[in-house]
Amino acid sequence: MKLYNYFRSSASFRVRIALQLKSLPYDYLPVHIARGDHRKESYAAVSADMLVPMLETDEGERLSQSMAIIEYIDETHPAVPLLPADALGRARVRALAQSIACEIHPLNNLRVLKYLVRELRVDEEAKNTWYQHWCREGLEAFERQLSQLPPSTYCYGEMPTLADCCLVPQIFNAQRFKVNFDGLPRTMAAYQACMALEAFQKAQPAACPDNEL
Incomplete structure (x- = not known):
């Protein structure tokens, strides 16, 4: 997996925590939003909303929005669940x-x-x-x-x-x-x-x- 993110972004931080809790390896791809790198054409071609985080799965699918990303990770890698069973x-x-x-x-x-x-x-x-x-x-x-x-x-x-x-x-x-x-x-x-x-x-x-x- 690849995670496009910014170190100080709260939303990116959420996803990094989820990945660490599940011990899932990923490639860290920085996008410096404070400098406006998320507004560049190169990133717009990757992320439709030009926001971080953006997760690219092993299959090449791209997911935006931290909450959706975390629930996807939780559903596809259920060990160490992040939501209760009930x-x-x-x-x-x-x-x-x-x-x-x-x-x-x-x-x-x-x-x-x-x-x-x-x-x-x-x-x-x-x-x-x-x-x-x-x-x-x-x-x-x-x-x-x-x-x-x-x-x-x-x-x-x-x-x-x-x-x-x-x-x-x-x-x-x-x-x-x-x-x-x-x-x-x-x-x-x-x-x-x-x-x-x-x-x-x-x-x-x-x-x-x-x-x-």
């Missing part, structure tokens, strides 16, 4: 994952932050305040969801799931923007438990060949 559990985990991927991340991704600065002329402090506000609000909602679930080591249960694949990258980026994590005990405990695992460590931005840290 329908209710799967719904719970998907809800947690989507709270990050569909609620927090879209308001704070690179495209939005660049638009705030370049088009709306927002200064750096205001941009960071935007990020901190919406990220914190989303994490508080995430914490409330966790508080209604049975105690667990990870977001849901005693094994990492799709929800953890989404949570860890969001916390990484939130740390860069100095988001306040006070009062999020379940959220941060799940994050710390994940980061104690080799799979999450290997997938993190600092371990990527294109990292600029």
Whole structure:
């Protein structure tokens, strides 16, 4: 498999975690979205939406959108499942994952932050305040969801799931923007438990060949 991705992209990070949890080998193909490499014709020929990540399967099929990619990986390589066996559990985990991927991340991704600065002329402090506000609000909602679930080591249960694949990258980026994590005990405990695992460590931005840290 080939993974077109950017080391600091939360969505790319999610897929790298899933691949590491399943011990699946892949070719790492960097696309530097901060420089706009995803807008080049060469990448547009590969990715219709010109976004990362994009997975090319062993058969040459191309898949976009991190959540779809991860579920494809989980279905085609069921060892170390990323979703619970029961329908209710799967719904719970998907809800947690989507709270990050569909609620927090879209308001704070690179495209939005660049638009705030370049088009709306927002200064750096205001941009960071935007990020901190919406990220914190989303994490508080995430914490409330966790508080209604049975105690667990990870977001849901005693094994990492799709929800953890989404949570860890969001916390990484939130740390860069100095988001306040006070009062999020379940959220941060799940994050710390994940980061104690080799799979999450290997997938993190600092371990990527294109990292600029």
